[in-house]
Amino acid sequence: MVILIFIVVLLGTMAIGMPVAMALMATSLAMMAWMGIFDAQILAQNMLSGADSFPLMAIPFFVLAGELMNAGGMSRRIVDIAGAWFGHFKGGLGFVAIFACVLMASLSGSAIADSAAVAALLIPMMRKAGYDIPRSSGLIAAGGIIAPVIPPSIGFVMLGVVGNISITQLFLAGIVPGLLMAAALVLTWTWQARRGDMPREPRKTLRERLSITVAGVWALMLPVVIVGGLRAGLFTPTEAAVVAVFYALFVGLLVYRDLRVSQLYGLLLSAGKTSAVVMFLVAAAQVSAWLIAAANIPMVVAEVLQPLAASPTLLMFAIVLLLIVVGTALDFAPTILILAPVLLPVVRMAGIDPVYFGVLFIMTNAIGLITPPVGTVLNVVCGVAKERLGPVIRGSVPYLLAQVAVLLLLVLFPSLVMAPLAWLRG
DSSP states (O other): OHHHHHHHHHHHHHHTTOOHHHHHHHHHHHHHHHHTOOOHHHHHHHHHHHHOOTGGGHHHHHHHHHHHHHHTTHHHHHHHHHHHHHTTSTTHHHHHHHHHHHHHHTTTOOHHHHHHHHHHHHHHHHHHHTOOHHHHHHHHHHHHTTTTTSSSOHHHHHHHHHHTOOHHHHHHHTHHHHHHHHHHHHHHHHHHHHHTTOOOOOOOOHHHHHHHHHHTHHHHHHHHHHHHHHHHTSSOHHHHHHHHHHHHHHIIIIISOOOOGGGHHHHHHHHHHHHHHHHHHHHHHHHHHHHHHHTTHHHHHHHHHHHHHTOHHHHHHHHHHHHHHHHTTSOHHHHHHHHHHHHHHHHHHTTOOHHHHHHHHHHHHHHGGGSTTTOHHHHHHHHHHTOOHHHHHHHHHHHHHHHHHHHHHHHHOTHHHHHHHHHHHO
């Protein structure tokens, strides 16, 4: 009955337009009332403890780093580098978009921010060159969802805190799956480019390419600094976020000089607003997580999934299917905060590595960002491109299927995640 109350109240409050954080708090109050433990202190204490976490400090710093990178010219130079090396191929701006999405993912870790930045830079160029804009917008949206998988990832930070999983190991484990997602997009776009009449950009000389690459080398070095530092044990993920902020600040102010001191207040304010929304959501979800554990809901779910526990692959297929369905209606962060506390005990009982589960969990939730009707990233790209949602959804279908194929491949072959992780662990 507690599960029914949780589902009905949560979906009901969201259906009437209540913000997700408020809906989670209302759901917690309803669960407390049903369980006979109604106490305002439970709400206050769990919200406070939910936000009082050192690893969660990485979120505002990564958000601020992303703001500084966009304002400081790092994002634009990444697109310039991609265009210099891949723009002359047939459908070259599509390859530029994929390459830019991967590099942007390794800088900020936010699907929405990365998709908006790449779309703002490339959609006008693609429109002028004669590309199919709904298809191009779908490609950029599908490339944008690589951001939560490749480190640094805000999603991995949230999951690591909620599920008590090593964030550093999640970061390292996400590298190969993220690159496989990019490879799937490259293959899909190549197939479409060969079938259709897509334009090419003028080929740049080797000297021009090297000049553009050298100009953008500071932007290219940030992923190396972050991943290298984590791999070497020089800093934690939270400290890596602080390093990213100071690196972006240094490059934007003193190297590229695209960033002005007068812009810093606005960037800090924007990052603060975004971070406040996420942190309030995390705090509200912590109350629900505590009540879920108190009501023994994970054990109930474990009993339901018990027939699948003997086969980890079958269990992961079931979980992935569940998350794909949930992702069509629920946004990225709420899915992590609501379902991770329920599913992780089941996963651990089945003997599945939590890091492997975490990578697939985040990948599936990321795919939910381009599945209608919610499709947050799709809506963002549509807004930037000034296109209607329907055509962009149709344009994104081949890339959505390509990302789902990668996800299913990782379910069937866990070694694609775990073997590279073991090597990176050293």
